[in-house]
Amino acid sequence: MGRHKQPEIRDRILDACVDHALVHGLPDRLEPFATASGTSARMLIYHFGTRDALLRETLRRARRRQRDFFGELVSPRPEEPYPSTLRRAWQVMTGPAGRPYLTMFGRLREDAEQQLWPGFRRESTTDWLQPFEEGMRGMGRPELATLVLAVVRGLIMDIETTGDVARADQAFDDFLAALALLAETPATAGSRRVPPVPTTSDG
Structure with a gap:
């Protein structure tokens, strides 16, 4: 009789491979x-x-580990302003605990062929959007979640490219200050119609 595969052994091996890949690639x-x-x-x-x-x-x-880890970091917390939640999340995500994930999936995103994970770029573009929407909903501006996500991704790419963490940290602090101002602005403020420019006749 052939040997039966044992799921718990396979699972343990896979976890060990993930641990190794996060450190060494x-x-x-x-x-x-x-x-x-x-x-x-x-x-x-x-x-x-x-x-x-x-x-x-x-x-x-x-x-899956990264989604659970980062998703918890950026989820809103009772009695804590969401910009404070984002600031702490940013520090962890770009610090020693989060950087291995950023490096691993940054390389995958840059892989032109995408053979190991077809469609990863598209999937990874929005997989953090929901917790950002929940957090921004608490500030009354859930529609700004895409902006938050874009800034986080852009600054992470900056760090991965330049290694200039201090500059990216300052940029993120500046963004949070601007975000607080945006959240104080009614969502309809930017939707007001601009009156047409009057025309003059030569007659």
């Missing part, structure tokens, strides 16, 4: 994953089928 060979998970390359193939299949599952589990 995705490997070109199976041996680093085998060492990290305390098994062999042959057993990795047994449990996951192919190297690419293992890499895909590693990415998807890492993304």
Whole structure:
């Protein structure tokens, strides 16, 4: 009789591969994953089928961890102004605990072929939108969630490109100050129609 696969062993191996990939990046060979998970390359193939299949599952589990982690950070908290929540979330996301995720998925986003995760760019564009909407709803401006998301993503890309954390931190503080002013402005203020410019006749 053939050996039955044990889901708990597969799950443990996958978690170990995610831990390794967050620190060292995705490997070109199976041996680093085998060492990290305390098994062999042959057993990795047994449990996951192919190297690419293992890499895909590693990415998807890492993304699930990131969504849970970052989603909790940016979710609104009772009795705390949402800009304060965003400031603390930014510090954690761009600090030692969050940077491994930013590096991993920044590289995936820049991958021109997107073979391991087709459609990742599109999916990753809005997967943080809901908690930002909930937070901005508490400030009376849920429609500004897309702006918040765009600024966060843009400054993260800046850090990944330049490494200038201090400049990005200052820019984020400036944005939060502007966001507080925007939240004080009625949502209908920007929708007022501009009166037409009068024309003059030569007659």
